[in-house]
Amino acid sequence: MPFNTKQTPLFEGRNSSPKYDFLNAVEMLPKIDWNFKDFNTQYLSHTFHSYPARFIPQIPLTFIKLFTEERETILDPFCGCGTTLVEAFLNNRNSVGNDFNPLAALITKVKTTLIDDAQFRYFNRKLAVLKRYLVLDSDSWRVNERTNNLPNRKVSAVFSRKVISKLEAIREALLEVKEEGQEDLFDFGRVALSSTVWSLVENGGGRGGGRGSGIEVDDLFLRKVKFMEKEVSKMATLVPGPEVRVICGDARKLNLQSGSVDLIVTSPPYVNALDYYRIHMYNMLWLGMDFDLFRKHEIGGHSHFISNRFRLLSEYLGDMLRSMIEMNRVLKKGKLCVIVVGNSSVEYELIESHKFFAEMGEKRGIGFTPLKTIFRKIDKTRKYTSADVGKIDDEYVVVMRKVKDSEVAAGDDDFISEVVSGQMTRFREQIKKVQGTSIRGRSGRKPTKERLLKNIDKITAAIETIPEDIKIK
Ligand SMILES: C[S@@+](CC[C@H](N)C(=O)[O-])C[C@H]1O[C@@H](n2cnc3c(N)ncnc32)[C@H](O)[C@@H]1O
Structure with missing residues (x-):
């Protein structure tokens, strides 16, 4: 018996077998109110542990209900505190969660383990x-x-x-x-x-x-x-307790068989936003976990490249491209990869990660077709915050379909370098036209025009070091 939470009328009375074929399910996407305003997001094991920048359970739930059947396998390669896995579990789907943060892997395992x-x-x-x-x-x-x-x-x-x-x-x-x-x-x-x-x-x-x-x-x-x-x-x-596997590993090199997954729903780290290793340092110390290893491999962290923050962006794009190639490898052909991400900011410039991701998906040889990008407002009470990015009011749900196997491997540094160089060059062209794109409203300290113009030179310098910066450390 699948578990019912407060849902849109779309799901009322649905039984365990899917009502929609793939195309009908895709057509349903624009009809859903993605803001999920006033929905309860804290129930059952979702309440076990705080975790920064988690997404609301209704997002994975919607895709799980529309695009999978019971006992199919759902993957979240950046599973955090396991929101996707809990929803898969409650709806009798098998699931795999992966996160390099050992605390995230522990929380996810416990939230999906029945104890008698x-x-x-x-x-x-x-x-x-x-x-x-x-x-x-x-x-x-x-x-x-x-x-x-x-x-x-x-x-x-x-x-x-x-x-x-x-x-x-x-x-x-x-x-x-x-x-x-x-x-x-x-x-x-x-x-x-x-x-x-x-x-x-x-x-x-x-x-x-x-x-x-x-x-x-x-x-x-x-x-x-x-x-x-x-x-x-x-x-x-x-629930009868479907199969769950939790891996403490790197999303850029998934320890999973090719073509074994029916749906991916994930929200990756943001560039220049949160350092998870720092946030969880005390918990990890207490549990005897090695946070240095995680710090070394964490995507999106910002404790380095202090003098040129745009190098963080090219490093991040390289890491996300590798992760996307891996997501393609483990996904079955014809199945969906759903990436939820908000905008970010580097040196007062707006980083629209969802656009970078959709563009990567389409890139030569990667094997995804972007189907839709859905915009959603984040409920006021659940805004994510970080010192560099500030409050995040909205996020984007990038929906891509795997149309063929990727022709490139996640470890192909030359390919990664070429794609990231193209993206960074186009980004510089935008910044040449208008600078300070992430500055909002009238309040707060504003940088001078000269200061903002320096960003163009910084991006040029960051483009030169891409072959080094995209290498896995
Ligand atoms: C935005 S959070 C995911 C939150 C999750 N959707 C939830 O609801 O809890 C991004 C996650 O990516 C993880 N991460 C960072 N670098 C990683 C890497 N190289 N491989 C796998 N996971 C990584 C972080 O530890 C963090 O848990």
Whole structure:
């Protein structure tokens, strides 16, 4: 039985087999109200963990319902906290999620793993022991020992010693669960722990005087576990549990068989917007994850090329082109690849990523035909923000169809370099005509005309270094 959330009338009364053939389904796309204003986006396991720049579940849900049948396979190569996979799961489709961020892979796995009552009873017995221990006087918490034994000492600069001791006690209890062979419960508990760390960081980390100092860490964690348990139990009554595979890997080199996927729905990182490794640093440290490796391979990050930010753009375009070639490789012929992305900004210039992507798809030999680009307004309450890009009010849904196998490989540096050079050259021509295209409204500091004209020289310099910049580091 497929799961029903609040949907447009389009889906009411639909049974599990598709009502539309491919062409009819494509014709339905413009009839949908893509703003999904006031729809509930937080239900079941979608609520488990915060994640920046996630998309709303109604986007993957719509494509899953229109273009796939039960037990077909949906892929999200940049799965983040697993929105696409949760929707595939709730609608009885198999799914594959890929993300280089190990925390993203963990959250996605836990959000799509059913746990039975017997396992939860075992887990609750373990937590009852932990709770009895944590209400004891703090003298018995081995504060010094625990603070000194942390996997990485940086955390002690952010969290108070009392908070560290409690978090460490929780971590140790979870390790015991793992040693007793309960891997799924171990991961379930780690997501609850990570979500607790996230709340603490958001509230001042529990350092003296910080807003988080009043927070009872154990209460926060145990309440989170209870809440998650309730949601997983609900999900178990709704779906039989289709197959799910989560890979912690690089979207530019997918560890997947060619021609094995029936639909891709994804939202890639934006250029010059968020550094996920930085955002998740404390969670990852606590979970003993290697964030340096992720930092090295993260697409769209902006902690380098400080003196010429346009080099970030050519690097990003190269990374996205490789990812698109990989998406073509793993997709079956005739199937859809859906990419959701908002505009971005580099040095006051507007970066319309959706246009770059649609153009890449059409490029010689890649094997996609762009079908449509859908514009949608992001609900006011769910705007993504980042220091460089500011608020993002709208996004674009680029819908492409695989018409043939790609003639080029994702590792073909010469091809990547040639396509990116063409795109950057056309971008420079636009900027020559008008500069400062991302400056909005009257407020805020504005750059001078001279400063903006320098962007043209910077783009020219960035074009020269493309062969180096597009190489995978
Ligand atoms: C916009 S987010 C995806 C959010 C997702 N749609 C959701 O709803 O949670 C982009 C994701 O790309 C991931 N990413 C960055 N570089 C990557 C790479 N080289 N390979 C795979 N994933 C990468 C980031 O970790 C981040 O989770």
